[in-house]
Amino acid sequence: MRSRQASQGVRRAREFEAFVAGAAGRLLHAATLLTAEAPDDNPRARRLLTLSLGHTYACWDRLRGEDPYNRTRQYLATRFARTAWHQYGAFGRGRPHPGAALAGLGPQERLILVLRLYEGVAEEQTAALLGLPPDRVRAICDRATTNLLHPPPERPRRAFGAKVAHP
Template sequence: MRASSGGARERQDARERRRAREFEAFAGGAGGRLLRTALLLTGDREAAERLLTRALAHTYAAWDGLGGEDPYERTRQELVARYARSGRCHRRGDGDGPLARLTSRERLVVVLRLYEGVAEEQTAAALGVSVERVRALCARAVLTVAA
């Protein structure tokens, strides 16, 4: 009996090592772009790194249950949800750069639509608003940035 429990443990260890390698490969490949997205949202390097770390931890915890779901999409959704819940959604002036004059909700729309290329419908669903609201936020944000 002891030999079979040792074999089960070895198989479990092998699965955990494979899972860790897969996740490391994903994070190594997608981490830079996800960090850039977080940085565009927060306007602050430290806040972006914290946001991304939490989103990646959530993705890693769910790794075995993704079942064919795109881990990049899952992590980006978690990043957006965490940012939206952070209480920053009603402030202006986060960080420096051209997006600093936008509200956080406008930032979310601009980053998702223009940087990430997410469809209006998906952006609306992620933010819990109508497609028309996404269009209005995006138009206002673009005008603000261009001014």
């Protein structure tokens, strides 16, 4: 009995290692796009990936034919969505890296754009995953794409309390 459990544990570990070897690079890139960090300096993306892979490993035996990549991507996306407020919201931590590809977009726009365009997830699946209507997902994706292709001009910054002269 013990040798059978041990061999199952070894088999499980090998299967998971093979999965990670094939999928971790793409998932890390997706996480880096989500967090808008520099590709060579992405601690939040690495943490997000580690948590997602840990979750997948914990339920590896219960997948029963389910795609482990899809499960990991779903967890990565929902984990990012849940923590986006703390990382990018009112507390101001985790500002996007100015040179990141998606730095000009908000967290929700990045999430939808990465799922739809980078990962190729269908609009309906993205909407179901995020709990949004498909029309809203389409509108956010269209706006994010437009902002990437045609960024709005930056407004000049002024000192706090400075008055603006009107012509």
